Structure formats: structure tokens, C-alpha cells
Amino acid sequence: MRYREALNAALREEMTRDETVMLMGEDIGVFNGAFKVTAGLLDEFGDKRVRDTPISENTIVGMGVGAAMTGLRPVVELMTINFSLLAMDQIVNHAATIRYMFGGQVKVPMVVRMPQGAGHQLGPTHSHSWEALYLHVPGLLVATPTTAADAKGLLKSAIRDDNPVVFIEHEYLYGQRGEVPDDDDHTVRFGVAAIRREGSDVTVVGISRMALTAARAAKTLSEEHGIEAEVIDPRTLRPLDLDTILESVRKTNRCVIVEEGWPHGGVGANLAALVQEQAFDDLDAPIQRVTGADVPMPYSKPLEQIAFPHEPQVIDAVLATFGERTRP
Amino acid sequence: MRYREALNAALREEMTRDETVMLMGEDIGVFNGAFKVTAGLLDEFGDKRVRDTPISENTIVGMGVGAAMTGLRPVVELMTINFSLLAMDQIVNHAATIRYMFGGQVKVPMVVRMPQGAGHQLGPTHSHSWEALYLHVPGLLVATPTTAADAKGLLKSAIRDDNPVVFIEHEYLYGQRGEVPDDDDHTVRFGVAAIRREGSDVTVVGISRMALTAARAAKTLSEEHGIEAEVIDPRTLRPLDLDTILESVRKTNRCVIVEEGWPHGGVGANLAALVQEQAFDDLDAPIQRVTGADVPMPYSKPLEQIAFPHEPQVIDAVLATFGERTRP
Amino acid sequence: MAERVAQPAEQAGLPEPDVAREWLQAMMLIRRFEERAGEMYAKAKVGGFLHLAIGEEATIVGSTRALRDQDYLISTYRSHGHTLARGSDPDRVMAELFGRVDGLCKGRGGSMHMFDLDKRFMGGYGIVGGNLPLAAGFALASDYLGHDEVTLCQFGDGASNQGTFGETMNLAALWRLPVVFMVTNNQFGMGTALERHSAVTDLMRKGEGFGVPGMRCDGMDVVDTYNVTSEALRRVREERRPVLVEAVTYRFRGHSMADPEEYRTKEQVDEWRKRDPLAVFGDQLVEAGVLGEDEREAMDREAIERVDAAVAFADASPHPSPNALYDDIYVLGDQVRGWYSVDERTPTPHRGEDESAMNRADLPHAAEHGGGVAPKPADDAQRDED
């Protein structure tokens, strides 16, 4: 099943399971969704539960917050994470803050779904990876599913959870296939990392699509360099399963973090800080980060391709933790 | 001269120096500014150059971007950084991106000024410190002045610079006094850190108000623990003067970073990642971070006070780099 | 006033004597409560920003009295009056201002962020314009769940310039949501006069471009406000579409406690004070023989005493324990068992669920300050801003 279909199944199952789950977003209904994640749901559940909205990101999210405070479980789709900046006030100053600010009198059980990622030449307003902006915020839960099974399991958990969840999908992953348990109650708990590949020489943490890039690099490292990398996909960044990463690093004594987003204040920066704090004496080399380039994503295909990480950069960073490099 | 007066002087001098410098913001004119930074400027320069705006953050900033593209040097004041989330799309998807996206055909010489910080019991919608959200973004310059002299010098540099600048002031610092060279051309260049105190035992990096907290802690550390801390204030986070920090760490072999904002993906995370990458072999202990608590800022005074760092936490973190702690 | 669809107050006359007295009593309580809140702020018992609605009591009481218990009310950072009018316990409202555990929000929100779920007062919000989408969300939920509540969303003239205004008007009209938007036109957004911040000053018309019809009431007249709001609520309930009501009123005090008020003349303030809603309505009742002067004074004394009691209660209520710092950020459960490793203030991963169990001494940041003992830096700043 494709990642996109897994998300669609999760939405269908949770809507069937709970009458209060409803969807709002731009072109999610008649158009079946910009990336077809919501395909068929309008026909199946009707326009009371699947609502096409005007282009008003801040208000769509804010209405979701209000509805969540008064009995619904809204799942709001933003067409891409790039447009979520328009809704940032409602996500941070309202969704994430309301329960705490009002002394726990209400909860905000809502999900804001949105895809991110480069590679489609969508240019500087449509291609960014901003999970770092959201993991910064207390009160939010943040998920970045990589596989179809996690996409389904985490989305179901997100919908059932009583906290506001920022659910970050990936435009490249939508088309990727994966095994998905067809159990209606297959959920994946937040705060539990997945070990994608066991290895004893180096720990490679990959976020979202980069977990796949890391896995491919691991294969090459094993075949061509005799280095066995342990590949970890945190799956959720809030809560973060730091313990699994630390355990691995205590075993491998080396750590590389791979992300698609910008380097300054990115996910890698956060993990590197945490790992060196908690496993300082276990590290044989500096923690390496492989990140997107520190630029707005260009449209040009060759420029875009060198502006986010691929296998060679991961391999390079891993070798660097062994004091070697492929290039002079 | 107070920090607030230094900013006022910088605005006055630059407006006198350059006809195209103009101010826009909510209540900056007739009301003289929510924090009085723009006091008297409307009377002096008139309502063409000092403009009170409606409450429309996103559009005020966007108009600044447009005006900057066509010949003006707008300085836009947002009443506090908390409201800047409403303008995040214009700041990130427009101001920071336009020059690159359009192949360098235009520049966006504008400044977005806004204060941040806790301590006034302004509660969960008015007290946050979000420099980390902005240092993440390529295309922006980010300043966080601590002293009156830097407030003036950096603001003048920001106004004269041809890039979009996010200029982050601090509500507590507004009332603080400091020496300010009364030279009309006293500017402080971006990307040059200030060493607030020399020391050979530990490097303590403090951001904005926390540079003062760090300096106070350094005094106590010297007097009561015989530890000589070198206190560094980066002054700007983009560009970042990493070299000065690295030089210090190579000398002290210990590093503590103090910030007021949230811990996950904060400034400290970014600096810790950079320092361990560049000075791994020079570190005798894990880099320690002292940050605000991972919560929306509560109104209650005792809760608010324990939710952002004070001397004891800095002292504690420094001692921890020596393997000691004040508390069991 | 003009363009009013509802029956004008002067024709409608006064409500039943008991009702009229209760309205006056409610306005008196709000007035006295806010006067005392201001005094407590001067005494530093109350911190942060304090926005008083003195002068706007008729708008507050007239509109909330038109609501049924199940209807939702949502307002701004200027909402002591709204939560009191909804029936919140003055003790708990004052305790919130004092930042104490018995406050409506356990001291976490303060003056700008009141909330009382039991009374369906859905909050005061610090972000100007931020409450409009939430109100539409409440109305959406009511509609979706088939409940017949209506939401009353109160915001200011300045907020009508915020992007959420146009977005929310369009969505509420498009989806025919049961919500009454009330723009409390008190003539100023902070220090900016209406005509200096809004191109159209006839605020009731501001929603028309989005399909939201407008009505207007005299916000200094509790009866007129009640009548117009009632009519608006009826239309919304029956026609299933939003209405925008402009309440024309005036703020007698500064925007917040630190306001030199250089943006308006004493004369203008005096002119409006002549229309003090409490005085005007009280006189009406006395003239109409509904109320005796002595009775009126007794009601006022009662309000003062109620507020005295609230201050005593608030003062006696303890400050929140530092252990409460991490409470209520997340709903903990099987899914999120705690936000462990989501806070690195301590060299070992901070585990939220354990924190409540810790005693204060162990709390990383508690070392320096005992409950309520204010550290210097904050005080300096506070003084400087006052």
C-alpha cells in the first residue's frame, strides 16, 4: 500500500470509528486533495464531515482549535507546510497554549496535517522542510512518519490523542509503497523510535524521507566500506525517544543525523546537543549533521538536487566520524 | 543612556541621515510606542515618515517588504515578538526569499524590530523568546542586542544594511542603562561577538538578557568558586561569529550556553551542535545548556520566575562542567 | 441610533423590575470589581497588563444577558466583566488576577486570559483577532453536533483590521454558522483613534463585503444593547447565518494601567462620562420608580462588599507550587505518558511526569526564589515599565 493510501485508510477508519472526527482543508473534498490523500472521503462521509475550505489557513486552523475545544476531533489539512506560516499564530499561540493557559479546563484534540519536502522543483515557496519550527513548541506533539505503516499508525494515534498534533507528511513519500498491517486498530505510539537497521559501528538518525536515504547509505557503507550502521527513525520529534538513540550511540560511539531542512537550529542541532549532553563520554568522534543547504530551495533541478542530502553526503559524514573522507 | 533611548537615538540619527528611512508600526506615533522606543519621532519627523498602523501584522511587514523593494528603508515595529507569528509568512516566504528567488534582481533593505522576554508577568501570549525561530531562516540577518551601546550600534547597522534584518530587543533591557558613544557613526558590525568578561576556565555564552545573567554568575563563580568564566555575547545570531566562541572554548575546554527561550531546537542546541562539531577534542565536559522551561510562560510570578534562567542555574551548569553540583 | 433593526430602547422601555435591578447589580459588581483590581495593581498585588472595561459595562451586561446558559461567550484580554457577567465567582476571578491557585486558571493566565468552562465563558485571549476563528469553531461544533447553542464573539474596533476578521466573516457566512460577532467600538485601538486605524468607521458595515449583515446598538445603554443583541441572536438561531453587531461605547480609563492618554482630550472623556451607563440606567430605574435611592446605594454597598470579600479570598489563596509548572501542558495518558526528554534544563533528561513528585528544592529553577518572593531583575523592569 502506498504511504498516501495508508493515510487515507487511517482517516477512513478513524472517521468510521468516531463520529466526531471531521476533516477541513483546501480542496480536500471535490478535488480529492492536492496530493489525493483524502480521495473518496467526501463521497463516503458527505460534506458535513469532509469540508472544502476557502484559502484562509489561519482561520481554518483556528476553527479547528475552537471545534476541538467544544467536542469535535478536527483533522485540518494544510496543502503544504510552507503555507503553515500563515497559521502559525493559531498553532502556537492558541492550539499549543490554550490548555496550559486556562489551567487545564479544556483540551484541544486536533491534528494539523501537512506535507513537506523538496525534489519536485516546486521552488522557493513550496519546497521547505520545517519540522524544526514545530518541535520547538511545548504543547504540541510532532510526528514525521517515514513508512506507510507508520503513516497509518501514527495518524490514527494522532487523531485519538487529546493533544494538538502537528503531523508532517512528505511529498516524495506519498508515492512510496510499504507493508501495512490491515488491522483497524494498528496504531503506533508517539515517543517510540524505530530501528530501521541494526548495526554496531555508527548510529545514523534519519528524519522523515532522510531515514530512507540513511538506510540506502547504510547498505553501501556495509558493502563498500565494511561499516555497519544502525539506522534510527525517531518517528516523532515531540515526544522524542531519546533513550533509543542514546542506547545505540553508547554501543556505536558514533552518531550522524540526517535531515532535509535547514542546518541552523534544525532537528540535527537539537539531537546533537542532546546526545553530546547525555553520551559525551561514549562519543569517539564529533556528531556529524547532514542537512539541507542553508538557502531557500531553488527551482533549478541540479541546484535543488544539491540543496538536500543524498547518499554520498551521508556516507561522507559517516566516514568523517571514522576520520576518513571520500574527497580530499 | 537607557537601552530604549539608545534605540531611539539610532532611529533618529538614521532618519536624519537618510530620507528613505521610515517607520511603521502599531501605536509608534501618537502613543509614542508601547515601550516608548519611538517616543518623540512623530513630532520630529511627521506622519509621512512615522506611521501608526492598524493591527495587521502580516500586512504591515509585507508593505515594508514591498516598499523596501522599491526604494525605501522601512523599519517596521511589531509590538512584541509574540505577534510576529502572524507576520511569519511575510518575513520568511517573502522578505527572506525574494532576493534569492528572483535571481538577485532586487534587494529587501528592511528591519523588523520587536521585543521579547519574560519577567513582567505578561502570561502565555506575551512573554516568549523566539530568536531560535528566526535564526533558522536563510536570507535573514538576526540581531539580539544586550547593551545600550550594541542596541544603538546594531540598529544603525541593520538600517544601513541591504538585507532584511530581524532585530530582537528585550523588554527587560529597555530600562537598563549603559555607556553609549555619542558618535553619529557609531555602528556595530553584524557577525562579531563581544567578550563581556575574559576568563580561562569555562566559556559561557549568553544570548540577549542572558548575557547579563551570565556575567553576574561569572562574578559569583570567581568570588565563591574560584572559577574564571569567559562570558561571550554573540550579539548577532545570523551571521554568527562562531570563531570567537571556538577560540574561547579551545582555551577553556568547557562551554555553557544560556538562553531565555525554549530548550528544544533553541539557540543553545544550535551552538552546542556547532561547538562539538568544531572543537570536539578540546572539550573536557559535555556542553551544558541553560534554557527557559519547556512550557508556555505562566502568569504567576513564582512560576514565571522559575520558568526562565537565573544565576543559580548558570552557576549550577558551570559547576556541572567541572563534575560538581551545588545540589544533590 | 440609526440603522438599528431591533426595536429602539426608548420604545421597548425597561424590562421587568427584578430583571432591571439584576442588570444594574451586575454592572455595579463589574465596576467595583475593576476599580479594586486597579487599586490592587497599584499595590503590585496584580502583575502584568491590566485592561479595564470601565465605561463598557452596559455593552457587557446587555449583550451577555441576551444569552442562554448553553450559549458560548468568547472575548479578549479585556474580559473581567464578561466572565463576571457570565456568573463566574468573583473570588476566583480576583484570585486569577493575583495569580493564585484558586484563580479560574490556577494563576496561569492572569488578567488577559480568563476562562470559565462551567459558565461557558470560553476565554479571554491576548492575541488581537485571535478569538474570531475560535468562535467560528465553537459555532461549527454546535452545528455539527446538532446542538442549538449560539456563540457570541466579542472583540474590539482595532481587531476588525486583523486578517482573521475577513477570513472568519467569510467562513461563518459561507457555512451559515450560528455566531453573533460583536465589535465593541470603544473608539480606540490602544492609542489609535478609530478613524486613524479603520478606513470604514461605520463598523457595522465592515462584514457586508463578506455576506455578514450588520446591526448597531448604543453600547452605553444596557436596554438597547440587550434588545439588539437578542434580535441578532434570534436571527442567527432562526436564519442560521452570522450577524455582526457594533456596540458603540467608550473606555473611561486608559488602555491599560500604564497609559498617559495623550491621544485624547479630557473634554472628550468628560463628554462620554456624562453618559456613564451605571448612572444613566440607575437614574432611569429610580425615575421609573423601579428602584429607591436608598436601595440603589444598598446595591452598590453590596457590590463593594462582594469585591472586598473577593480581595480577601484572593489574598489568602496560595501561590501555585513550583511543582505545578509542568501541569496541564499535555493531556497525559497511554499515548503521551509524559514529555520526558522534552526539557533539557537539567543535565539528565527531565521527566515531566516525575516533576510533580519532586519537592521544590529539587526543582532546577526553584533554588533562587521562594513562592512569590520577587527577584530583582523582574522588579526593576516592572518599575521601569510602570
Next chain:
Amino acid sequence: MAERVAQPAEQAGLPEPDVAREWLQAMMLIRRFEERAGEMYAKAKVGGFLHLAIGEEATIVGSTRALRDQDYLISTYRSHGHTLARGSDPDRVMAELFGRVDGLCKGRGGSMHMFDLDKRFMGGYGIVGGNLPLAAGFALASDYLGHDEVTLCQFGDGASNQGTFGETMNLAALWRLPVVFMVTNNQFGMGTALERHSAVTDLMRKGEGFGVPGMRCDGMDVVDTYNVTSEALRRVREERRPVLVEAVTYRFRGHSMADPEEYRTKEQVDEWRKRDPLAVFGDQLVEAGVLGEDEREAMDREAIERVDAAVAFADASPHPSPNALYDDIYVLGDQVRGWYSVDERTPTPHRGEDESAMNRADLPHAAEHGGGVAPKPADDAQRDED
């Protein structure tokens, strides 16, 4: 059409023969250019999203021809036609679509982000509604500097629901800025029909609540569009206040290249196609004897040849060198000498100003892919989305 303040086209009649021919020529160039762009997209010469304005040429040419050279034009991600109408070199527009160095934006922006400073085409923007505040900013600068340019801001019906619409209308009216807002009502925001996204479908009225008067033109009629826009520009210039013009038109093609168009009927599309602005205007000119059929065909051939040349030029233009990745992010100078230590992709601090000097092999990310050689992952995804 109704509510039009300007003189109706049918009375105004046709413009001077040369002018009329030039308008038709401009529309033909845009039409042929976009048709070819679509073909190039199918051939994967063009990537990303491609939004064609086929059907909207009269709106584009009629409105831009009303501008003087010094006036500013700003549009959206659907603006090949706007930049061409402004006089941009078709070679460079096509090269931008191809993502090549000779593109208007050096291949950084692509179809959605055209920009030509020399022609005062101030850009196509990918964020719906994001260009309105910028337009007000241009107008503010013109006003401030005492220049008499006017700004024409083009956006879609769907964009009129964005918060920036209300905010910008209010500010432009309040500050009396010289800007004409043109909402290109092509009946849909992506797959959402006008009446399903906007409570008020009479879009020319949408600014009235903010003090911005409305006008409307037949966006399928180049003459009417020209006349109404000219009148709007005149009013704005003389009265120093914004005007909102609704251009009623239709998008013949899908929203972007990957659009099954399930949200509208073939019949509706055919109905509108009968009003194809090029056919209608061309026939008018032939009937009026301004143009001979052969001449008309010659003009069309000319357009086709011009586009052929543009494709050849674009194809011959090189891909940007990886060394250009870091160019133009910052204006470098004494203040910012480089963004050293602002990029940690490499284990040593990355120094922007050095990068241009490096040769490709040294470029961290260049290792894998040569210029233009597309790596698999992107391709998979691309295929999947198509």
C-alpha cells in the same frame, strides 16, 4: 456588464488599428507560449507546477496595456502572460521555465516566480494572497517618494478569502495609496468553485466594507478590460485612493498540469470556450476591416515562430552551475562579508564567499549529480504526482 463605471466597450468601440493589432498579437504570443510551455512540461523540460492562464489573455493584455511604463505590475504563480505582456523577452521567460541560467531569475524561481525589474513586472508569487501587502508597499513607496506610478495588483478569486485581502484593502484605503487591485475571477480557486469558497460572489463588492470601491469588467473582452482598467487607474491617480476591479473570466485548462478537472463539466468549459478572447477579438478586427484573415494567420505564425525560437534559446541555455547555489541569498558587503558559519553541511564552517571559487568537485552536495542529470528519487516522486 452591469455596475460598470467605465464606458462600455461596445460604445467605446475598437482602439486604433495598430493598437488593436498589437493587442491581438500580444494575446497570440501568450497563448502560443503557454501551449508550448504545456508541451515542454509533458516532455519534462519544465518541472514543478505549471499554471496556464489560457482563456485569461484578454484580462492580462487589456489590463497591462492600460499601464504606463513606470507603473508597477505584480501578479501570482500564474503569470507567464503578465510578464510577457509587460514586454519581457520570451527567450528568458522560457529559459526560466527550463530552469536555466538565462532565465529571468537565473532558474531559481521557475514558472511560479517570474520577475523582471526592467519591465517593472514585480513578480509572480507562490503564496496565495502574499502579493497584496507587497503591492500596497510599492504604492506606499511611490507616494512617499513623490513619484506618480500606480501599482496594478493582480490576484485570484480564491485569494480574496485570504486575511491579507481585508488587511490590505483597509490599509490602502486608509492611507489613500495609488493601487488598483484586480481580482481575476476565473470562477475557481483550484478545484473549488467561486460560490463554494466565497460567501459573496459579487467580488467587486468585497472591498466596500473596507472603503475600496469596486468596478467590474468583462475579462473575456480585451477592449472592455482595457477601458475599465484605464478608468480605474485614472481614478486612483487623481483621487489618490485604491479601487478594486473584478475581471470576470475563465481558465480553459486545468488549475495546473496535474488536474483531472472533476470539479466542472465539459459543457461549462465549452460554453466559455465559445467566448475565447483571441477568437472573439480577432473576428471583431476582421469584421471591422482592421485585419485581413491572411494577416491574422501571419500574426499567429509569427507568434508560433517566436515561441519556437524561445524554446530553442531555452534549450541551449546552460543549467546553473552548482557554484551558484549560494549566490544572491545575501547582499554581501562590508556589513555582511559572507555568511560564514551559517552553513554546517560540511564538517568545517562553510564560507559562502569562498564557495563560488570552489570547483564543482569540492562542492559537498555536487558529488552525486552532474548538471541536469536527474537522480532517481525525485523522478519517482515526479512520476507519481503526474
